[in-house]
Amino acid sequence: MDTRVTIAGVELKNPVMTASGTFGSGAEYGEMVDLNRLGAVVTKGVANVPWPGNPTPRIAEVYGGMLNAIGLQNPGIDVFVERDIPFLKQYDTKIIVNVCGKTTEDYVEVVERLGDTAADLLEINISCPNVKEGGIAFGQDPKAVEAITREVKRHAKQPVIMKLSPNVTDITVMAKAAEAGGADALSLINTLTGMKIDIHRRTFALANKTGGFSGPAVKPVAVRMVYQAANAVRLPIIGMGGISTAEDAIEFLLAGATAVSVGTANFFNPYATTEIVDGIEAYMERYGVEDVKELIGAVK
Amino acid sequence: MDTRVTIAGVELKNPVMTASGTFGSGAEYGEMVDLNRLGAVVTKGVANVPWPGNPTPRIAEVYGGMLNAIGLQNPGIDVFVERDIPFLKQYDTKIIVNVCGKTTEDYVEVVERLGDTAADLLEINISCPNVKEGGIAFGQDPKAVEAITREVKRHAKQPVIMKLSPNVTDITVMAKAAEAGGADALSLINTLTGMKIDIHRRTFALANKTGGFSGPAVKPVAVRMVYQAANAVRLPIIGMGGISTAEDAIEFLLAGATAVSVGTANFFNPYATTEIVDGIEAYMERYGVEDVKELIGAVK
Amino acid sequence: MAQVKIEAVVKSQEMLADGVYSMVLSAPEIARQAKAGQFVSVYTKDSSRLLPRPISLCGIDKEKGELRLVYRVAGAGTEEFSRYEAGEKVQVMGPLGNGFPLKEKKAILIGGGIGIPPMLGLMKALDCERTAVLGYRDSQLFLKDEFEAFGPVSVATEDGSAGTKGNVLDAIRANGVEGAVIYACGPTPMLRAIKAYAAENGIECYISLEERMACGIGACLACVCQSKEVDHHSNVHNKRICKDGPVFAAEEVEI
Amino acid sequence: MAQVKIEAVVKSQEMLADGVYSMVLSAPEIARQAKAGQFVSVYTKDSSRLLPRPISLCGIDKEKGELRLVYRVAGAGTEEFSRYEAGEKVQVMGPLGNGFPLKEKKAILIGGGIGIPPMLGLMKALDCERTAVLGYRDSQLFLKDEFEAFGPVSVATEDGSAGTKGNVLDAIRANGVEGAVIYACGPTPMLRAIKAYAAENGIECYISLEERMACGIGACLACVCQSKEVDHHSNVHNKRICKDGPVFAAEEVEI
Ligand SMILES: Cc1cc2nc3c(=O)[nH]c(=O)nc-3n(C[C@H](O)[C@H](O)[C@H](O)COP(=O)(O)OP(=O)(O)OC[C@H]3O[C@@H](n4cnc5c(N)ncnc54)[C@H](O)[C@@H]3O)c2cc1C
Ligand SMILES: Cc1cc2nc3c(=O)[nH]c(=O)nc-3n(C[C@H](O)[C@H](O)[C@H](O)COP(=O)(O)OP(=O)(O)OC[C@H]3O[C@@H](n4cnc5c(N)ncnc54)[C@H](O)[C@@H]3O)c2cc1C
Ligand SMILES: Cc1cc2nc3c(=O)[nH]c(=O)nc-3n(C[C@H](O)[C@H](O)[C@H](O)COP(=O)(O)O)c2cc1C
Ligand SMILES: Cc1cc2nc3c(=O)[nH]c(=O)nc-3n(C[C@H](O)[C@H](O)[C@H](O)COP(=O)(O)O)c2cc1C
Ligand code: FES
Ligand code: FES
Numbered sequence A, B: 001m002d003t004r005v006t007i008a009g010v011e012l013k014n015p016v017m018t019a020s021g022t023f024g025s026g027a028e029y030g031e032m033v034d035l036n037r038l039g040a041v042v043t044k045g046v047a048n049v050p051w052p053g054n055p056t057p058r059i060a061e062v063y064g065g066m067l068n069a070i071g072l073q074n075p076g077i078d079v080f081v082e083r084d085i086p087f088l089k090q091y092d093t094k095i096i097v098n099v100c101g102k103t104t105e106d107y108v109e110v111v112e113r114l115g116d117t118a119a120d121l122l123e124i125n126i127s128c129p130n131v132k133e134g135g136i137a138f139g140q141d142p143k144a145v146e147a148i149t150r151e152v153k154r155h156a157k158q159p160v161i162m163k164l165s166p167n168v169t170d171i172t173v174m175a176k177a178a179e180a181g182g183a184d185a186l187s188l189i190n191t192l193t194g195m196k197i198d199i200h201r202r203t204f205a206l207a208n209k210t211g212g213f214s215g216p217a218v219k220p221v222a223v224r225m226v227y228q229a230a231n232a233v234r235l236p237i238i239g240m241g242g243i244s245t246a247e248d249a250i251e252f253l254l255a256g257a258t259a260v261s262v263g264t265a266n267f268f269n270p271y272a273t274t275e276i277v278d279g280i281e282a283y284m285e286r287y288g289v290e291d292v293k294e295l296i297g298a299v300k
Numbered sequence C, D: 001m002a003q004v005k006i007e008a009v010v011k012s013q014e015m016l017a018d019g020v021y022s023m024v025l026s027a028p029e030i031a032r033q034a035k036a037g038q039f040v041s042v043y044t045k046d047s048s049r050l051l052p053r054p055i056s057l058c059g060i061d062k063e064k065g066e067l068r069l070v071y072r073v074a075g076a077g078t079e080e081f082s083r084y085e086a087g088e089k090v091q092v093m094g095p096l097g098n099g100f101p102l103k104e105k106k107a108i109l110i111g112g113g114i115g116i117p118p119m120l121g122l123m124k125a126l127d128c129e130r131t132a133v134l135g136y137r138d139s140q141l142f143l144k145d146e147f148e149a150f151g152p153v154s155v156a157t158e159d160g161s162a163g164t165k166g167n168v169l170d171a172i173r174a175n176g177v178e179g180a181v182i183y184a185c186g187p188t189p190m191l192r193a194i195k196a197y198a199a200e201n202g203i204e205c206y207i208s209l210e211e212r213m214a215c216g217i218g219a220c221l222a223c224v225c226q227s228k229e230v231d232h233h234s235n236v237h238n239k240r241i242c243k244d245g246p247v248f249a250a251e252e253v254e255i
Helices: A077-089 A104-114 A142-155 A171-180 A216-230 A246-255 A272-286 B077-089 B104-114 B142-155 B171-180 B216-230 B246-255 B272-286 C076-082 C113-125 C144-148 C168-175 C188-201 D076-082 D113-125 D144-148 D168-175 D188-201
Strands: A005-007 A010-012 A016-018 A040-042 A059-062 A065-068 A094-099 A121-125 A160-163 A185-188 A192-195 A210-214 A237-240 A259-262 B005-007 B010-012 B016-018 B040-042 B059-062 B065-068 B094-099 B121-125 B160-163 B185-188 B192-195 B210-214 B237-240 B259-262 C004-017 C020-026 C039-042 C053-056 C059-061 C066-072 C089-096 C107-112 C130-136 C153-157 C181-185 C204-208 C224-227 C238-240 C247-249 D004-017 D020-026 D039-042 D053-056 D059-061 D066-072 D089-096 D107-112 D130-136 D153-157 D181-185 D204-208 D224-227 D238-240 D247-249
Touching: A016 A272, A059 A210, A065 A216, A065 B216, A077 A094, A077 A104, A094 A104, A104 A121, A104 A142, A121 A142, A142 A160, A142 A171, A171 A185, A171 A216, A185 A216, A192 B216, A210 A216, A210 B216, A216 A237, A216 A246, A216 B065, A216 B192, A216 B210, A216 B216, A237 A246, A246 A259, A246 A272, A259 A272, B016 B272, B059 B210, B065 B216, B077 B094, B077 B104, B094 B104, B104 B121, B104 B142, B121 B142, B142 B160, B142 B171, B171 B185, B171 B216, B185 B216, B210 B216, B216 B237, B216 B246, B237 B246, B246 B259, B246 B272, B259 B272, C004 C066, C020 C076, C039 C066, C053 C066, C053 C076, C053 C113, C059 C113, C066 C076, C066 C113, C107 C113, C107 C168, C107 C188, C113 C130, C113 C144, C113 C181, C130 C144, C130 C168, C144 C153, C153 C168, C168 C188, C181 C188, C188 C204, D004 D066, D020 D076, D039 D066, D053 D066, D053 D076, D053 D113, D059 D113, D066 D076, D066 D113, D107 D113, D107 D168, D107 D188, D113 D130, D113 D144, D113 D181, D130 D144, D130 D168, D144 D153, D153 D168, D168 D188, D181 D188, D188 D204
Parallel strands: A016 A040, A016 A259, A040 A094, A094 A121, A121 A160, A160 A185, A185 A237, A237 A259, B016 B040, B016 B259, B040 B094, B094 B121, B121 B160, B160 B185, B185 B237, B237 B259, C107 C130, C107 C181, C130 C153, C181 C204, D107 D130, D107 D181, D130 D153, D181 D204
Antiparallel strands: A005 A010, A059 A065, A065 A210, A192 A210, B005 B010, B059 B065, B065 B210, B192 B210, C004 C020, C004 C089, C020 C066, C039 C053, C039 C089, C059 C066, C204 C247, C224 C238, D004 D020, D004 D089, D020 D066, D039 D053, D039 D089, D059 D066, D204 D247, D224 D238
16 A cells, blocks of 8 residues: 655655644654654744744634634744754654745745755745734735745745645635745645634633634635645645544545645644544555555545 | 614614524524514525526535535525515514625616515625625625625615625725625625535535535634624624524624624524524623623624 | 424434444424424534434334434434433434325335335324335345234345345335335435336335435425426425425426 | 543542532543643543643542542533543543642642642642642632641631631731742732742742643643743743643743
């Protein structure tokens, strides 16, 4: 049985990876999960300098999911390169570094610093709904998507995955803009913008008022967007949004994703990623699928 | 205790109404629910001529909600005016007629036919994701929103509520466009576009491939959009999307809605609407709220 | 009176065959009004699954106020039901749908697979000569002995391990089953074949259909089938299985 | 070893005061490693509520492999827990967090409201002179008698119905409670006052903090508090309560 998939020339032992921001840089979950079993670990977003993130409360539970407004707290690229990359290097898994920034220059700085590291792929987050500058501001305008993609590509040594926002009228427009800018792959979806109000205290549940909505509840939107994007561009797609079981992961593959990321599910099932790896194999066995690549985009 | 609210000059005995398409024209649920207790009944969308709707399967269950692709099956305005309006007229509740169409002329024709009926308000659905022509095509472009609003307003005798799609980058742009076109009120949200794939049969769960996603799972997106729209325009807003309890309804009021619609919840709890009416009163009692209008937009 | 949504109590649960269960519910408000061929909407307790599971009435005990549901585990919802033990409380709405018309003619009752249970309710309710033709996958002939109390029973099995090898029509032909009215419930290909058979032989025929449902009471228009005549509700050719059906005269619908 | 997520079994459940429950879980893999001041993440069975409910360890029985959780019903999740009976299975992850440092000095243990339970675990774990100061709403003095087995106990109640009327600091002053190290858990305003009190009096002080959590193990950065020094993980001034805490030296954090 062949579970390997390839993204922009990088071969993953299986299509299962972690979603940025839900798995740290792997160290915390590494106590419970064998990182060697994952196709890739995608790290929390890292910027050129340390970011303190947003005030608390940063998360709220909602029906079938959660809102977060972490605000991209991160130690900055220096600490990251010194500490987190060497940590991940110990494992037989691919390293995908998620990059955030407030300006194009910020992104470029991080990307350049990563050039001579062991990072296998770069995932550029232009879709974080929780920061005032950068983030989603880039991800909701096709011209901005194309421009930042082009600029990042000019400076990147590794292949570049553009991570798109679902908070748009037409995801195919954004996907095509990233393709036009030279992206090697796409990740989608980042979180939907959501809000929760505490009716007893009459306040917002999050200090930031709005937050990014993730978890099983968002899956139908994510599957739809992956399907639309996969049928609009020729790039490999990393699908995510509500994946918590192997069935969910397979749904994304059938919709057109080449690989999948598991995010919020880690919080309620720390063993989710490896259970999904096992579950995909069991499905392939059951239906006599020799090569996982046969599943990609098989439902049209 | 005063639970009355006013939308475009029409006074509702309480802010609880049904969401279009989930309650027929009231007759079916009337066997279980006392329609006299509702602020208003919003009917299933009606077009100028009968529409057969989409092939089955038209619905699919998803985590915390459902997808539907009914495709606006309806008997056409003639049967509607003859049968459904007189039925609703028997009750002490307001009648809001939801209008759909493929072209601006279709909408105008229906609106004109409704002019001398007992309909109290018109809700114009420019956001149905399940029909090829009309529907969402109008609702995702601000110029089209403004134009159709203006045209409908020119022909409407009753106040006009424009029903907006959440499948947009910026809901405030659409809200402002409707306001500019002369809308008297806004309804939001219609359904999010979603997809489900049956991994065992390797087919789409819906004959239509995509469907409108509704139910408790979508609430955080709906609350956020109601809040954003309420803070962008001066129009009263009818909030909906995942409301199944009084707590949910109050969350929408606090976010800025003047009234709320209950949709998918009717399917798993036919008594949802009247339970919500009771629950809002209990909340007002508990917190000493004399007038429900104090709650509207109280969280900023 | 009309349908109600109530909290029913499980009286008993029993496995009849691999994955096929019989559950008796105490639901007097529903049982009082119910008739054969109607169904109930059963709700799961798992709040990620909100839509009703429509299940036909296999038995109605008006005196005890009980309903019997016989169902196959088909997914997560029915799997949840199969774990209920006596005493468990369940949200149930009903009775829903029209039920079978009770004709005073020699009747052939045809059930295929999980379409068998509603025919047992009808078998009991009819008061004329009647014979049952039951199609199973294999030799696990659930409910068959209960039908035999009311009339002769022919069996077809897909694997040939009992009765006629093949489908219900094979069993009808093999056993020379005759009648003046057919009632049938089962998979669509079976119903399609029966409709054709009835038409050819000029036999009155009623079939019970299935479709995905949301409201279960005729409001949402999810569960339509194509009807020959313009339907009275939507003024098109779409009858609602939950409200106008699930039982239709075979010639009324395109399947 | 490290934290694990396991299926624990409820051994007993008891109401201690209005809305305050004591639940004992069999969870040997966690109990074996646990220490006072740590907590566990408890998951609800309702699949609409996915995040963990962090609950402190009130008692750890390493021999029996049991954990005791004492919790207040604060919302839907804890309400669900309160309905569990012996035999119920529960998903639990732990042990989480750092726990209290066990100093060999005369200790004052201060618990306010639902901050009382973790102090009982510490009261048992300490092996030096120790006194407890417990702040309650009213005369329902849950767990008080259990503290008394290990040392003197002072009580404050908001309504004055038992002990000193007022808060824990009022009780400390009223009873002339003295010590060389303070351990405290309770609402933030109480902790803030204790921090100031300890600083004024030059007493070493450890406080246990709370924040909304998603991962519970330091990966998601949801549960931060502001720290005086740059934290080693994110290189900013944000310590993670779930991983770097929940217990902090009072001067380490801004509250
Ligand atoms: C009028 C009617 C009567 C029925 N009577 C019986 C009966 O007596 N015994 C029995 O075993 N089954 C019966 N069924 C089928 C039964 O409703 C489904 O097997 C059941 O809903 C599956 O639920 P699940 O959660 O196990 O499966 P899932 O596949 O997880 O269900 C997902 C969703 O699809 C719906 N669904 C799945 N299969 C069907 C289906 N075949 N028909 C309608 N909705 C479906 C479910 O209700 C749910 O909303 C009947 C269906 C209808 C429409
Ligand atoms: C380290 C730590 C230890 C704790 N120890 C105890 C204890 O021993 N006994 C006890 O009764 N309570 C304790 N709490 C508080 C307890 O976690 C909350 O009361 C509980 O999570 C409420 O859940 P709910 O579903 O009942 O309420 P809801 O309000 O419905 O919960 C909604 C969401 O908010 C979270 N949440 C709500 N209140 C809190 C809170 N105060 N802190 C963190 N998350 C919260 C829930 O976990 C859930 O994700 C502790 C909290 C922390 C952080
Ligand atoms: C707590 C949290 C933090 C996140 N941080 C990041 C981030 O730093 N960079 C990023 O690109 N996406 C981030 N995301 C988005 C996820 O990577 C993912 O796109 C989204 O959560 C949808 O997947 P899920 O439903 O499986 O969680 C974060 C999500 C969560 C829940
Ligand atoms: C089965 C179904 C049919 C619907 N039909 C219509 C319709 O005809 N016109 C319309 O404007 N909205 C229609 N809607 C959208 C609802 O009115 C509502 O906007 C949406 O479902 C969100 O609310 P909810 O989550 O409470 O269901 C329909 C929704 C459902 C589930
Ligand atoms: S299920 Fe709603 S009309 Fe039949
Ligand atoms: S809860 Fe995730 S870092 Fe603490």
